Amino acid sequence: MLLVDPAKKISFNRYISDGDLVIVYERHDNMKAVKVCKDSVLQNRFGVFKHSDWIGRPFGSKVFSNKGGFVYLLAPTPELWTLVLSHRTQILYLADISFVIMYLEIVPGCLVLESGTGSGSLTTSLARAVAPTGHVYTFDFHEQRAVSAREDFERTGLKSLVTVGVRDIQGEGFPDDFCGKADSVFLDLPQPWLAVPSVGKMLKQDGILCSFSPCIEQVQRCCETLRANFTDIRTFEVLLRTYEVREGKMESCQADESGSTGSLPCKRRQRSSEGSNAKEVSGSPTIMARPSAEARGHTGYLTFARLRCLS
């Protein structure tokens, strides 16, 4: 997914080869991650797709099934991965992820701590942000979840940037090895305030913590704990509203010279020089946009704080 070795520049190597991870795109709300294997096939409602047909084609290609159905094969990115990964937990989505990375001031080379790992949605973007020289250490207290996350990072090629540990951060705090070494810390824990003292030890001076909590009571309690050693404490909620775009012909309110008696309230006269007996709706198609009817109304509150500078 990421280019850790500049020799294999992504824009210079966009052809699908055996063993690559591709995102099979059916529709914007229907995608799937597939590992290309030359003897394998993909079967879906459009028919059977042979992986061997894919190899050697550029990423972004449209490929056809035995029945003539088609899908697109996209190169994986953290954004696409977030849409296709298997949900072992509730995950963070694009708007929160983007904001967290910007607000945590994560740049290449940073050392970032995270807990819990969950399904690795945020972790994937964290890895992109610290690459090529930084590292993400992520912890989850759930053994099986950590194993699955490791498998995912292996699959997405992020293994060299991410280390998954099994640890109860609320109970034990982060490992002492990271004392004073972390540039940023991200917490997605039910009782984040329990981990705050440990975070204070891990962060470099002026380093930033982010805590993600769905409930305001968690935020409240977390902020109370933060006030002892942190400054610049700010809480946000960020959402994304999506729009639908449609092209349609609108009936325009025009007096129809042939049929109208002039009693219509519309005052605009039809300027068309064509015959006045044209019955179809006049006017050129209009492109219209409106917000989608349903949206995610709440994900969680993001609380940020900086470790106070004491020396």
Place this chain on the structure above:
Amino acid sequence: MSLNKNLEDDSNQNHRVTWEGCSVLLDVNDGDRLVFARLTAASNLSMGNKKCSLQPLIGCPFGSLFQVENGQDGPYLSRILPTTTEGDNVQKKVYCQIEDESKDNRALVDNNTAQNLTGEDIDAMRRQGATGDEIVQALIANSATFEKKTSFSQEKYRLKKQKKYAPKVLLRRPFTRSICETYFKKYPARIGYLRVDTLSLLLSMGNVSPHSDVLVLDMVGGILTGAVAERLGGTGIVCNVYLGVTPYPIDIVRMFNFSSETCRRIVRCALTDLCSSHNGTLEQICQPEEVCNFESQSKEEKSPLCSISMDETVLSSENGMLDLVPEPSVSPATKACKNTKAGEKASQEAIKLWKENGFSSLIIAAPDVDAWSIVKELLPFLSFSAPFVIYHQYIQPLATCMRNLQLGKMAVGLQISEPWLREYQVLPSRTHPLMQMSAFGGYILSGTKICIDDQR
């Protein structure tokens, strides 16, 4: 020496301590005033009608807090080192008492007689060398109404007086986050009203990752270019494309403390150069610009072509201040940046490679260019499966662009989205969204380019 190491260390842009010549953001009195500055022995911060030297800030960690103190030779900045226990006390006093408060403002009479100290008294205290904190204490002691106030408004009073008599200056790192927020707060028009969450989405959706070659159309003062370069961390390339013959100003790039390696990787390229095939015309078009690029600084001023390119003009006003007030009239670049200048012309080889292999992503923030007409031009330079993002303040151009991309079957995953950001005040029993918020962060059209010539 560690300072020198900071200067030389090209790979690490993640500095935690300031050095001489570095760019900083000064936050005066909790965001009341935000000032970009370059730390030199001679640079000053003006406080009212006085000036404070910024010398004491050199070599301090970012995040340090300073207070303006009155010295013999006028005010000076002095570092405050809070102790943890002190923080605890303040916390208990301010935040915990609030809950069971019985005082209210029924006895408050606003007739301007509550304060017994006069302006002369305060001036006298100053002459006797009283610190700002002492003056604030005196004002509180001489206020007839202070004791009757709720602890919440007592704190407000204290804060108001502290801001006036003992202003605090916070030393902040100029990162994309703080630079974007500062501009959005003070001069949003200069960055095309690009809000920090919107910018963060552009970077994610544009899959800005190390070693990638990002094609950028930045008509938002350089905030986008800088943000992309920050994410690339001295790898890859940010290629700034421009229409016509004049590159767009990217002055904001200089607010970041970019290494020379990062600056070297910020290049510009005219759309005509990108579009033209390799023939004579290309050379002819480039020539005048190339000439002035390699000329000395003094000559550069005279060249009309260069005065509009990204020189050190804003940066080097008299005292090295980059206050966000209307940019000082162009003064000669006397303090040349230690770094390689960002925004050099892209090399012919690079352009050739991009034509062959494509850019890995495209990000457009051009308030005054029609989205579809520019996307139509730039999309061919993207490699297949590369993501693209377009920011605009109005939805209609994006909707039209999206529709055309759909009809042309040029992209998948097309989506127009609008970010929404709300900040909260979090206090015991007093948590609520902030009373004022930005109601609009612009629209984003995102998608992934697909390979059109499909074979059956």
